[in-house]
Amino acid sequence: MPGQDKLALYIHWPYCARICPYCDFNVYRARRDDGEALIRAMCADLRHWRDLSGPRRLISIHFGGGTPSLLQARHLAALIDLAVALWTPAADLEIGLEANPNDVSDETLTAWRDVGIERLSLGVQSFGNHALQALGRDHGGAQARAALELAGTRMPRVSLDLIYGWAGQTQEDLDADLHTALASGVGHISTYQLTIEEKTAFGRALKRGRNMAVRTETSADLFEHLIARLGAEGYSQYEVSNFARAQAERSRHNLAYWQGVDYAGIGPGAHGRLWQSGTRFASVAALKPSDYIQAVNETGSGRAEWAPLAREDIADEYVLMGLRIRDGLSLSHYQTLAGHALAEDRIEALVAQGLLVKDGDRLAASPKGRLVLDALTRHLLA
Ligand code: SF4
Incomplete structure (x- = not known):
């Protein structure tokens, strides 16, 4: 990616x-x-x-x-x-x-x-x-x-x-x-x-x-x-x-x-995200310190979970995170991740309500939209 x-x-x-x-x-x-x-x-x-x-x-x-x-x-x-x-x-x-x-x-x-x-x-x-x-x-x-x-x-x-x-x-x-x-x-x-x-x-x-x-x-x-x-x-x-x-x-x-960059999570319970050969994986390390140490000793890794993410989930996460930041998200990057564009009619309606701001390829929550971000994101992705 x-x-x-x-x-x-x-x-x-x-x-x-x-x-x-x-x-x-x-x-x-x-x-x-x-x-x-x-x-x-x-x-x-x-x-x-x-x-x-x-x-x-x-x-x-x-x-x-x-x-x-x-x-x-x-x-x-x-x-x-x-x-x-x-x-x-x-x-x-x-x-x-x-x-x-x-x-x-x-x-x-x-x-x-x-x-x-x-x-x-x-x-x-x-x-x-x-x-x-x-x-x-x-x-x-x-x-x-x-x-x-x-x-x-x-x-x-x-x-x-x-x-x-x-x-x-x-x-x-x-x-x-x-x-x-x-x-x-x-x-x-x-x-x-x-x-x-x-x-x-x-x-x-x-x-x-x-x-x-x-x-x-x-x-x-x-x-x-x-x-x-x-x-x-x-x-x-x-x-x-x-x-x-x-x-x-x-x-x-x-x-x-917030920008969808890969991250490694080290230590008990830490989460990670990693692209590997076109697939994005989500990882969660063993929660308890003793389990984490044991997992590393036995397998070389502290992971308790390591699972590929579905394309739709990766794209949804990108929106969830991207709308949190003032700079917003890239609509074309969303399309690359999801394989389809975000619903144009929903975007237009939310822009008209003053909840979203669209500027070329960028889509961001307005100050008003940031106050109701969970509902806004749910509606956009529904
Ligand atoms: S328990 Fe520890 S991590 Fe949790 S709020 Fe208190 S100081 Fe922070």
């Missing part, structure tokens, strides 16, 4: 100091051992992915989790060094690390810079103690501010995560968080709506009648306010939930997902 000379690399570190009550990621309480066996398995899995992908231009290495800022610097270095030896690093290779504010210090920042990390995503979530307690986070507002300030002096690029929609949150609360974020001059902000997932502590609380999130309408109002405020401050909503002050601040790793 044209353009599939690139590869993004996601590395999942599944451990956290403690499990937040809203989190439904594949995470486990950090253990005392230093994770040596898991790192060895990840390195072997990287080599396996290289066999699958062949030579590619490596555009990003993203350490996510879990809490990869718990990883020892020598382990980060081992994974980064191996990845850039296996694939050809792009001139603008992005190397990003998700970090808990508690893990940010002079010492860790120095170590992270030394191993090549150049973009830090700080899991701030809020600067308010009340919100952080409600969210069950193990840091306070002062720690969040200190981590952001320190990271800003040492990291070339910093992004912060903000959660909105926790029970009782008002527009003033949101404004207070935005004020602190904006005053820091941070280049990138990722926003997350608090959603209650069934298999979490918040999900169990909801079953008992206690909702830890605001009502859907309130959440939508908060999000619209957030978009307006960040827009007024010069942050471009380049993806539904992501805002950047400048093009260079954007997450090139996440853009790879």
